[in-house]
Amino acid sequence: MSQSLTLRRPDDWHLHLRDGSMLRAVLPETTRHFARAIIMPNLVPPVVTAADARAYRDRILAALPEGADFTPLMTLYLTEDTDPEDVAAAQASGLVHAVKLYPAGATTNSASGVRNFDKVRPVLEKMAEIGLPLCVHGEVTDADIDIFDREAVFIDRVLDPIRRATPGLRVVMEHITTSNAVDYASAQDDTLGATITTHHLVINRNHILAGGIKPHYYCLPVAKRETHRRALRRAATSGAARVFLGTDSAPHTDANKLLPCGCAGCFTAPNTLSILAQVFEEEGALHHLEAFTSLNGPAFYGLPPNEDTVTLTKTGATYPTQIATDDGPVTVFDPGFPLDWAVT
Numbered sequence: 001m002s003q004s005l006t007l008r009r010p011d012d013w014h015l016h017l018r019d020g021s022m023l024r025a026v027l028p029e030t031t032r033h034f035a036r037a038i039i040m041p042n043l044v045p046p047v048v049t050a051a052d053a054r055a056y057r058d059r060i061l062a063a064l065p066e067g068a069d070f071t072p073l074m075t076l077y078l079t080e081d082t083d084p085e086d087v088a089a090a091q092a093s094g095l096v097h098a099v100k101l102y103p104a105g106a107t108t109n110s111a112s113g114v115r116n117f118d119k120v121r122p123v124l125e126k127m128a129e130i131g132l133p134l135c136v137h138g139e140v141t142d143a144d145i146d147i148f149d150r151e152a153v154f155i156d157r158v159l160d161p162i163r164r165a166t167p168g169l170r171v172v173m174e175h176i177t178t179s180n181a182v183d184y185a186s187a188q189d190d191t192l193g194a195t196i197t198t199h200h201l202v203i204n205r206n207h208i209l210a211g212g213i214k215p216h217y218y219c220l221p222v223a224k225r226e227t228h229r230r231a232l233r234r235a236a237t238s239g240a241a242r243v244f245l246g247t248d249s250a251p252h253t254d255a256n257k258l259l260p261c262g263c264a265g266c267f268t269a270p271n272t273l274s275i276l277a278q279v280f281e282e283e284g285a286l287h288h289l290e291a292f293t294s295l296n297g298p299a300f301y302g303l304p305p306n307e308d309t310v311t312l313t314k315t316g317a318t319y320p321t322q323i324a325t326d327d328g329p330v331t332v333f334d335p336g337f338p339l340d341w342a343v344t
């Protein structure tokens with residue numbers, strides 16, 4: 001008898017589905033395993049208003065594979081012109097579950113993000129009042145701050161001041177990559193959550209840069225040194241209630257990754273659960289996997305956990321190296337080791 005593991009069906013609390021033919025190609029990779037996902041709004045143009053989010057949700061629902069049971073949880077892209085009343089109405093109608101903060105210039109399609117944080121004060125105050133979470137890409141963009149320090153500096157200079165100025169604001173520190181973020185998150189109250197990606201549990205910066213540059217391991221925030229990866233693994237596998245999975249699965253075509261100035265993002269949707277089971281087993285924490293993938297996220301977002309389940313068996317897993325799209329192939333994240341756990 002091979003070992004098996006049954007979990008409540010997971011959710012992905014940070015996912016890029018893109019649009020058009022890319023959406024159609026990547027959506028089945030998520031709906032196969034996940035019941036719900038927080039859908040990132042960094043399209044071109046971005047998903048800014050409730051009307052934009054409703055239209056994008058309809059395009060996602062129209063692209064669902066036959067028979068898929070999947071609920072996209074929509075977000076709004078915070079700009080300096082975002083209308084607090086539009087945000088409140090979008091939440092009240094059940095359409096929108098979070099607002100996303102991109103510091104302008106921090107990452108893929110962030111040009112419409114926030115430069116002057118004073119300009120978004122009224123929106124943040126409204127969100128604190130109505131309990132709508134702010135999902136944060138937590139990196140400063142100052143040219144004089146080293147890219148490996150941008151998350152730690154953001155916490156001190158931007159995140160903590162925003163939280164102090166806006167009591168009660170619920171915040172998700174997205175895709176944390178440092179022990180600084182782990183320490184900050186664990187010291188806060190239950191208004192603060194943190195997501196961790198699959199790939200940041202697996203790679204450190206050597207994987208990107210040593211022995212030749214590996215564009216498919218380049219994402220933002222960029223993977224840090226090994227001590228940080230270890231801190232992330234401890235946090236993810238600890239069972240701590242405010243830490244949960246946000247894969248940040250971020251597909252780009254190989255043509256856009258393999259360039260002199262290539263795009264940031266790792267495409268992990270197809271093999272995320274197999275990789276996570278292996279990471280948790282290596283850490284002796286398989287009993288905490290369900291909390292990370294299926295329980296902590298819904299609790300933070302005030303939603304019930306899923307009723308149905310997925311089962312993994314230790315029979316070895318295969319996955320495609322690439323997914324075909326009308327725009328060209330998208331390479332799947334390669335963890336660098338064979339996968340033991342298959343989703344059955």
Ligand SMILES: NC(=O)N[C@@H](CC(=O)O)C(=O)O
Pocket residue numbers: 016042107108137218219220221248250251264265266
């Ligand atoms: N993580 C990434 O490297 N890229 C994301 C944007 C983001 O989540 O920062 C993308 O949209 O491609």
Ligand SMILES: [Zn+2]
Pocket residue numbers: 107137174175220221
């Ligand atoms: Zn981001």
Ligand SMILES: [Zn+2]
Pocket residue numbers: 014015016040248250
């Ligand atoms: Zn992302």
